[in-house]
Amino acid sequence: TEALPLSPLGPHDVAAVFYTSGTTADPKGVLHTPSTLGAVHHFHRRLYGGASDERGLLQFPLTHIGGLLMFALIPIANGASVVFLDGFDPALTVDLIERYGVTSAGGPPAILQAMFAAPNFSPEKMRSVRWSGSGAADVSPQLIREAGAKMGAFAYRSYGMTECPMFTSGRRDDPEDKRYHTDGRPVPGASARVVDEHGRPVGAGVEGEVEAYGPQLCVGYLDARLNDDAFTADGFFRTGDLAVMDAEGYVRITGRRKDIIIRKGENVSAKGIEDELAAHPKVADVAVIGVPDPEAGERVCACVVLRPGRGALTLREVRDFMVARGVMRQRIPERL
8 A cells, every 4th residue: 555645734734713703793713723722732731731541521512622622632642531421411410420430520610500500419429520620601719619619629710712722720739719719820831911902011900901822822713804803913812801910920801891881981890790799609690781771871780590499589688798798889780
């Protein structure tokens, strides 16, 4: 047999297209290469090791960039294994973790919340779990604290996007308050900066838009016309996410640039209010939105899913809870 000819394509040629809507209605094709995708394996190994006895559990779509990277490319490179679910079933997930000795049981917040609410969930079934990372959506400090306690595992937050996957992450040696209340630091080789509406860097602790750069950053969009608005002149990606970065480099995502509630001329972050209210013992899930108001411009409205068996929740209870936590008056929901 004759050997196949060598491919003319190299590590910096486009090898994958992932579609994402981001903050727009129209899907955008994100271009990645073996180099950008392979970078995630390299820094993931530096952060968490590459043990071959790790066993993951994929409970969201494989075609999500996190699915392909964390549950296909990285396990293959490490010689590790993965349990695949055809569709998400919280009770089945709990049983599979116990049956196969799954070591990494994380996922988006909705996945973790559904697992903890499954009728067969118990900490004893989670004894094999070593890691539980959550990202891909707004992650509350309370959820990470709950994940660590209920699974007896290292629980951490991470932040990324299709264009720049796993951009920041918590580390095992991070202080607990940083793991619970921030989305970690940029991964090895990556850089973050927070800028104002004019693109000028802001100081530590000041909210602004986070811009991302790193070896995992995509090489652009399938529609090249989108690139000029998405990237700065020096190659950073404009994420559209609002964040605060402290003096130690820890990043805390505070909301979307377009998810700001403007109440009486003051900008209020929906994400910050959600994080506070998620700690209420009756609240299973919460989304905060701005509703039009002729006097204030917008009013803060909390849309809440209650935990079973905990009773009703009133707006007065919400207000009292937020006041007790020291939340500023303008950030306390006015509708429920």
